[in-house]
Amino acid sequence: MKVIEINNITKKYNGRVAVNNFSLAAESGKIYGFLGPNGAGKTTTIRMIMGIIAPDSGTIKVFGEKLSEESKKRIGYIPEERGLYKKYKVSDILIYFAKLKGLSSEEARKNSDLWLDKVGLKNRANSRIEELSKGMQQNIQLIVALINNPDLIILDEPFVGLDPINTRNMKEIIYSLKESGKTIIFSTHQMNEAERLCDHIFLIDKGTKLIDGTIGDVKKKYSKNFVSVEFQNRMLNFDDIDMIENVYYDGNKVEMELRKDSNYNELLETLMKRGNITKYEISESSLESIFVEVVTNGV
Amino acid sequence: MASKTKIVAVTEFITNIKRKEFIILTFLLPLILFMSMVIPLLFMQTVSHEREILGVVDETGAVLPILKERYHDYNIGEIKTAVEARQLLENDSISGYIVIPKDFLKIGRASYYSKIQLSSLSPANINLERILSDIVIENLLLDKGIPKETIDKVKNPIEMERITVTKKGEEIETPFAFFGNYLLPLFLFMSIMNAGGYLLNGIIEEKENKVVEVLLSTISSNELLSGKILGLGGLGIVQVGIWMIGIIAVTSLLKIPLVSLEKGVLMMIYFVLGYLFYSSIFAMIGSISTSTRDSQQISAIVSFFVFIPLLLFLGIVQNPNMNFIRVLGMIPPFIPTIMMMRVLLSEVPFIDIIISILILSVALVAAAKIASKMFKIGILMYGKKPSFNEVLRWIRG
Numbered sequence: 001m002k003v004i005e006i007n008n009i010t011k012k013y014n015g016r017v018a019v020n021n022f023s024l025a026a027e028s029g030k031i032y033g034f035l036g037p038n039g040a041g042k043t044t045t046i047r048m049i050m051g052i053i054a055p056d057s058g059t060i061k062v063f064g065e066k067l068s069e070e071s072k073k074r075i076g077y078i079p080e081e082r083g084l085y086k087k088y089k090v091s092d093i094l095i096y097f098a099k100l101k102g103l104s105s106e107e108a109r110k111n112s113d114l115w116l117d118k119v120g121l122k123n124r125a126n127s128r129i130e131e132l133s134k135g136m137q138q139n140i141q142l143i144v145a146l147i148n149n150p151d152l153i154i155l156d157e158p159f160v161g162l163d164p165i166n167t168r169n170m171k172e173i174i175y176s177l178k179e180s181g182k183t184i185i186f187s188t189h190q191m192n193e194a195e196r197l198c199d200h201i202f203l204i205d206k207g208t209k210l211i212d213g214t215i216g217d218v219k220k221k222y223s224k225n226f227v228s229v230e231f232q233n234r235m236l237n238f239d240d241i242d243m244i245e246n247v248y249y250d251g252n253k254v255e256m257e258l259r260k261d262s263n264y265n266e267l268l269e270t271l272m273k274r275g276n277i278t279k280y281e282i283s284e285s286s287l288e289s290i291f292v293e294v295v296t297n298g299v
Numbered sequence: 300m301a302s303k304t305k306i307v308a309v310t311e312f313i314t315n316i317k318r319k320e321f322i323i324l325t326f327l328l329p330l331i332l333f334m335s336m337v338i339p340l341l342f343m344q345t346v347s348h349e350r351e352i353l354g355v356v357d358e359t360g361a362v363l364p365i366l367k368e369r370y371h372d373y374n375i376g377e378i379k380t381a382v383e384a385r386q387l388l389e390n391d392s393i394s395g396y397i398v399i400p401k402d403f404l405k406i407g408r409a410s411y412y413s414k415i416q417l418s419s420l421s422p423a424n425i426n427l428e429r430i431l432s433d434i435v436i437e438n439l440l441l442d443k444g445i446p447k448e449t450i451d452k453v454k455n456p457i458e459m460e461r462i463t464v465t466k467k468g469e470e471i472e473t474p475f476a477f478f479g480n481y482l483l484p485l486f487l488f489m490s491i492m493n494a495g496g497y498l499l500n501g502i503i504e505e506k507e508n509k510v511v512e513v514l515l516s517t518i519s520s521n522e523l524l525s526g527k528i529l530g531l532g533g534l535g536i537v538q539v540g541i542w543m544i545g546i547i548a549v550t551s552l553l554k555i556p557l558v559s560l561e562k563g564v565l566m567m568i569y570f571v572l573g574y575l576f577y578s579s580i581f582a583m584i585g586s587i588s589t590s591t592r593d594s595q596q597i598s599a600i601v602s603f604f605v606f607i608p609l610l611l612f613l614g615i616v617q618n619p620n621m622n623f624i625r626v627l628g629m630i631p632p633f634i635p636t637i638m639m640m641r642v643l644l645s646e647v648p649f650i651d652i653i654i655s656i657l658i659l660s661v662a663l664v665a666a667a668k669i670a671s672k673m674f675k676i677g678i679l680m681y682g683k684k685p686s687f688n689e690v691l692r693w694i695r696g
Contacts, residue, residue, distance in 0.1 A: 014692075050516045052679070077516040083509035088314075099306045100517040144513060 001064050003028050003152050003183040004049060009058030011044055011207075018044045019055070020207040026185060026200075028151070031178050033198035034187040035287075037295055041207040042187040043080050046156050050077055062152070073102045076145035080156040080187075083141075086130040090121070090140055093129065094147060101148040108147075115143040135166045142173065153177055155186035159193055171197060191288035201287070205295050215287070222294065223285040225258040229271060230279035243267050252278075303518045307526025312533045315497050324493055325538050329545060332482065352376040354384045354396030362399045362434055369430050372423035388412060397427075404438040407431075483558070484639035485609065486542050487566065491574045491635070492602065494535040495581040498527055502585030502678065503594050511678050520675040528578045535574055539567075558643060565642050565652065572659045573635025577605070579666035580632075586670070586677025589684050608636040619645035628655055631662035669694050 004026040011019040019041040026032050036042050047053045049060055051067045062071045084093055091112055098108030116122045119139045121132075129137060138161070145153065158174075159167050174184055174197060188194050194201060201218060203211035211218055224245075230253045238244050238254070243262040248255040258267065264282050271277060285293070315321055353373035357363035367375045376393060378384040384396040395413030403409055409431060433454055440450045505511045514523055558566070580601060588594035608615075608627065615624055619641045628637035634655050641647045676693045677685065685693070 047512075052512065052515045072517065075516070077513070079509075079512035079516070081509045081512055084513075085504070085510055086508055096306070096310055097513070097517065100303055100514075141513075 001028075002026065002061070003063060004185070005059075005061040005064075006045075006049070007059045007061075009045070009048060009055040009060060011041075011048060011053070011055050017207050019048070019204075021058070022204065022207070022209050023058075024202055024209070024212065026183055028183045029178065029181050030183060030199040031174060031197050032183070032185040033194035033201040034185055034204070035189075035191070035194055035201055035211075035291060036187070036204040037189075040204045042204060043156055044207075045204070046079075046154055046185075046187065049154065050075065073148060074151045076148070076150035076153040078141055078145045078155045078158060080160075084129045084137065084144070086128070088129055089126055090116070090129065090132070091125040093140065094143060097144045098147045103148055111147050111149075112143070115147060119143065134161065135163060138162060138166060138170075142170070146177075151182055153182055153184045155184065157188060158186050159188060159190050167193070191286065191291055195287040203291065203294060210294050210298075211290075218287070218290065219284065222290040224289075224293075225260075225262060225264075226283045226285070227256045227258060227264065227267060228279070228281040228283060229254050229256065229277060231274075232276040232278055235275050241267070241270055243270075304522045304526040304529065307518070307523055308530035308533065311497075311501065311527050311530030315531065315534050316537065318497075321493075321497075321534070321538070324489075325541055328489070329486065329542055333549075350374070351394040352392070354378040354387060354393040356381050356384050356396060356398045358401045359399055359403050361438075362403065362431070365434055366430065369433075370427060372426055385412070388414065404435060407435045483546070483566065483643060484636060487539060487570045487639060488573070488605070488609070488636055490535045490538045490542075491570065491577050492605065493538070494531040494574060495577045496598070497534070498531050498578050499581040499585045499588075499594050499598060500591070501527060501531075502582065502674075503588055503591050506585075506588075506678065506680075507590065515679070520678060521671055524582055524671060524674050528575065528582070531578065532571070532574055535570075539570065562642050566639050568656065569635045569639050569642070569659075572656065572663060573639075576631065576635070576659060576663040576666055579663065579670040582670040583666075583673050586673040586680075587685055587690060589680070593684065604632055605636070608633050608640070611637075612640065615640045616644060620647070625651060629658055631659055634659045634662075 002025045004024065006022060006024045008021050008023055009019060010017070010021055022041070022045060034042050034046070044053070048055050049062065049067075051072065060067060063074060065071060088096075091109075094112035094115070095105070095108040098111055099105065103111065113122065113125070116125055119142075121136060121139060124132060124136065129140065132140065145155075155174075158170055162170060171193070174186070177184055186197075195215065198215055200214050201211065202209060211222070213221070232252070234252050235254065236249070238247050238256070243258055243266070244256050245259045246257040248257075256267075258264075268277075268280055271280075351373050352375075354376050355363050355366060356378050357366075363375070363377060373394065378387065378393075378396060381396075381398050384393070384398070387393045388396060391414075394415075395411060398410045398412070400406075400408065411427075436454060437450055440453065505514065518526075581598065584594055584597045584601065588597060611624070611627075614621075615637070618624070624637060624641065627633050628641060628651065638647070638652070638655050642652075672694050673690065677690075
């Protein structure tokens with residue numbers, strides 16, 4: 001069973017299309033990256049999944065059915081615009097949200113203690129939110145999303161505003177959630193994090209989905225083969241070599257973009273005949289360069 | 300009540316009842332109001348001139364003994380001449396002096412001299428004028444051979460009983476009405492505005508702290524708004540309850556009749572409907588405001604309209620059933636205040652009560668529907684204030 005199944009949703013604001021005929025499917029136990037530039041429609045899509053706003057057309061199914069009060073309880077959500085009541089005590093906030101998510105007072109208290117212990121904030125249960133550091137507040141926000149042990153976790157820009165230590169903690173938590181069989185969808189601008197964490201990515205721009213696939217598939221499809229070569233002397237003109245699509249010169253260094261299915265060894269042999277090579281390095285496109293390429297030039 | 304609405308209501312109630320502002324308003328404000336009325340009264344009574352001397356230059360020879368007998372606000376000092384009296388006043392030996400000319404008993408004209416301007420409303424002056432006027436009346440009538448009993452009657456010709464006839468035809472003697480009763484509508488209205496203010500601040504706080512979206516992922520905007528309104532309404536009822544206990548305690552202590560149960564119930568109906576109506580208005584303000592400053596500006600304008608009826612208080616006291624007041628009491632934002640005052644001060648025609656409650660109920664349902672639509676969209680607007688046209692689009696939905 002698909003955890004999320006979105007079919008052809010469209011959402012317009014005052015005639016402007018925010019999300020256009022968008023579809024996606026997510027399975028359990030995987031991490032999905034939802035990528036796209038600012039204003040691409042990521043947050044709007046996430047808000048539609050969460051039932052905060054309704055699509056103009058199309059359908060959204062969560063756990064195989066239309067979003068209901070029951071299925072909402074199985075989702076943990078950290079929105080992009082997030083915050084907590086500054087004057088409330090930590091434990092009061094956690095218990096309040098846990099009860100709203102359907103836990104009994106006793107379960108709410110138990111889970112709140114459990115999670116605070118897990119993130120090392122047990123001694124801050126009676127502190128007011130405003131007395132906590134930003135990193136601690138982010139942790140409380142995360143506990144709010146996870147306190148009722150949801151099966152699907154949706155994180156909108158979870159790494160924004162986090163220092164390197166908290167970024168690492170967040171990644172560890174995302175991994176551990178995956179290991180326990182949860183489905184995680186997160187939106188981000190940080191391509192390197194997406195590349196390291198995700199099993200599968202969706203790339204959206206101007207409301208339209210451009211890429212949908214596993215990291216391996218995406219790289220295979222969109223990656224361009226680059227070779228970086230350094231010669232002892234400055235070399236020019238490689239037009240006669242068929243394998244090379246584009247050449248970028250930088251002193252004695254030459255960046256070559258190869259045509260698909262080109263053979264690196266064959267190229268090396270050809271180049272060795274031209275001059276003395278001091279360095280020969282094969283590199284493939286990062287997710288970031290694929291992102292920039294696809295968003296700038298289309299699929 | 301849906302369980303999520305209940306959780307929000309209980310949390311709002313518990314959080315706000317612990318607020319310092321709530322405790323101060325509930326306990327301190329009525330005390331301050333009460334003291335601000337009682338202290339001047341006590342002060343007036345304790346202002347004494349007993350140790351001061353009022354000089355009397357009595358050229359008639361008949362007034363001074365009567366003044367000495369009847370006037371006790373000042374010590375009376377006999378002075379022979381006006382010149383001597385002036386000197387004593389300048390030396391501050393006396394507080395003032397009164398010259399009673401020879402023909403005073405016929406013409407009734409006397410002169411009062413003092414360094415401090417004497418207020419004509421001060422009890423010392425009122426007593427003095429009354430005693431002097433009695434002396435002139437007694438003298439003039441005695442000269443005509445009128446019997447003493449008649450003269451006494453002339454001095455106090457009437458005695459008025461104040462009786463209110465209730466709807467049931469009962470006659471109730473109404474001595475001086477307790478001013479606390481007059482304050483009741485003001486207190487009830489303060490409670491409405493206070494709870495409405497908490498609702499507004501709560502919505503703005505959730506927007507500013509960006510906690511709204513986390514909330515909306517677990518609860519619908521309608522459940523959230525109704526939870527808030529119910530929780531804060533409970534707070535208002537507790538507040539009014541505390542004030543009522545205070546008023547009942549004071550009235551029973553002073554043996555002053557309290558408003559009848561029937562009137563009390565009617566006022567509570569207007570209170571509850573008024574609260575629900577105004578909380579919808581405050582929810583609308585919260586939905587379109589992006590910051591506390593924004594909301595304060597808009598709610599200041601609303602409060603101004605709300606307090607207009609209170610400015611008409613004196614007019615309403617004099618004639619609670621005049622047509623202008625009756626019409627004003629049918630306009631939704633004014634209904635709660637005007638009707639509370641009318642119910643308190645008079646026997647309001649039954650039809651007025653039914654019509655005003657109906658109008659207020661319809662207005663309340665409409666306001667709540669609009670508020671819920673505006674709240675649903677407005678609560679997710681951060682940083683950008685919507686235009687009037689945008690708000691209209693939200694409402695048309």
